[in-house]
Amino acid sequence: MQAILFPMANGNCQIREVKTPSPSAGEVLVKIKATALNRRDHWIKKGIYQGAAFPCIPGSDGAGEVIKTGKGVNKKWLNKEVIINPALQWGNQQDYHQEDFQILGLPSQGTMAEFVCVPEENLHEKPVGWSFEKSAALPLAALTAYRALFFRGELKKGQKVFITGAGGGVAVYLIQFAIAAGARVFVSSSSEKKIKKAISLGAENGVLYTGDNWTKNLEELSGNQFDLIIDSAAGENFGFFPSLLRTGGKIVIFGGTAGKIPELTAAKLFWNQASVLGTTMGSPQDFENMMNFVQAHNLEPVIDKIFPMVDAELAFKHMENHEQFGKIVIKID
Numbered sequence: 001m002q003a004i005l006f007p008m009a010n011g012n013c014q015i016r017e018v019k020t021p022s023p024s025a026g027e028v029l030v031k032i033k034a035t036a037l038n039r040r041d042h043w044i045k046k047g048i049y050q051g052a053a054f055p056c057i058p059g060s061d062g063a064g065e066v067i068k069t070g071k072g073v074n075k076k077w078l079n080k081e082v083i084i085n086p087a088l089q090w091g092n093q094q095d096y097h098q099e100d101f102q103i104l105g106l107p108s109q110g111t112m113a114e115f116v117c118v119p120e121e122n123l124h125e126k127p128v129g130w131s132f133e134k135s136a137a138l139p140l141a142a143l144t145a146y147r148a149l150f151f152r153g154e155l156k157k158g159q160k161v162f163i164t165g166a167g168g169g170v171a172v173y174l175i176q177f178a179i180a181a182g183a184r185v186f187v188s189s190s191s192e193k194k195i196k197k198a199i200s201l202g203a204e205n206g207v208l209y210t211g212d213n214w215t216k217n218l219e220e221l222s223g224n225q226f227d228l229i230i231d232s233a234a235g236e237n238f239g240f241f242p243s244l245l246r247t248g249g250k251i252v253i254f255g256g257t258a259g260k261i262p263e264l265t266a267a268k269l270f271w272n273q274a275s276v277l278g279t280t281m282g283s284p285q286d287f288e289n290m291m292n293f294v295q296a297h298n299l300e301p302v303i304d305k306i307f308p309m310v311d312a313e314l315a316f317k318h319m320e321n322h323e324q325f326g327k328i329v330i331k332i333d
């Protein structure tokens with residue numbers, strides 16, 4: 001089969017002929033029709049993701065057709081069009097994943113190939129009428145956004161949310177989901193154009209996080225007092241977040257794109273009854289809830305650009321340069 005391969009840390013993507021995998025007991029073989037990028041794939045490509053090993057076939061997001069079933073798998077999946085849940089071996093707990101939890105695409109072979117083997121329990125039927133590209137744009141980012149907002153953040157209708165880095169793959173789902181749930185949404189971004197796009201999705205307003213006075217600007221636009229802040233950048237700006245919350249407000253964090261969290265003033269957290277909560281992807285229940293939520297609200301994944309497989313390197317450059325608003329998809333043919 002043809003696969004997109006990272007040959008070495010910091011190397012360019014290569015399209016290579018590799019051995020087609022065969023499903024073990026409990027697994028199926030999926031013919032991948034479309035895949036999508038996540039920041040994780042970019043970190044792996046750079047060689048800075050924990051456990052990165054080369055050569056490797058990356059990719060957590062995928063949609064395609066089941067063409068073979070391993071021993072013990074329900075035959076109903078044969079020839080079904082599916083979306084893959086990339087949270088492998090989450091376990092039975094809703095609160096946290098078990099120790100051998102893995103993300104599809106490292107250490108196991110990922111979805112940036114013509115075929116991939118995945119456990120039966122990670123299959124979901126592709127919604128009727130959805131293209132493979134749209135379906136591949138959903139899994140990892142939408143799952144992460146759903147759990148961050150609703151399970152960890154406990155977002156309620158009418159609450160005020162601040163979502164940082166509006167252009168990111170997860171951030172766009174956060175904006176869409178929070179608006180669909182009836183929340184008031186404010187964003188930050190490095191780009192005025194992306195703030196405008198967030199507003200066109202229903203956000204009230206936004207500020208440039210790159211500006212010196214971003215907290216003052218945000219206060220003028222929103223009055224601060226946020227019920228919830230959702231962040232995946234960390235870095236210096238995180239130090240301001242406790243002062244943007246209402247008493248009893250929450251910060252939910254799921255990434256560290258901009259580096260370490262600076263020193264925080266303890267009193268800003270304890271005196272204000274603030275919570276800082278971590279979250280990662282989601283449970284099988286979160287995935288199912290997310291799929292139902294997306295369909296119940298008729299939400300459309302925002303796809304920034306679709307690249308052909310031969311242009312995989314350009315797709316990664318697009319992410320590296322922070323050019324996207326939403327998901328970057330690769331069509332596998």
Ligand SMILES: NC(=O)c1ccc[n+]([C@@H]2O[C@H](COP(=O)([O-])OP(=O)(O)OC[C@H]3O[C@@H](n4cnc5c(N)ncnc54)[C@H](OP(=O)(O)O)[C@@H]3O)[C@@H](O)[C@H]2O)c1
Pocket residue numbers: 037038039040140141144164165166167168169170171188189190191194209232233235237254255256257258279280281319322324326
């Ligand atoms: N724990 C998990 O389960 C999980 C799941 C998914 C992602 N993540 C992590 O979450 C992060 C985002 O992932 P993604 O796939 O959505 O990435 P992405 O599509 O590449 O988006 C990254 C976005 O980060 C924003 N950003 C960069 N520096 C920032 C800063 N200083 N302040 C605020 N925003 C900043 C940019 O927003 P603008 O373009 O608007 O400036 C950029 O578009 C990554 O660190 C990723 O590893 C974690």
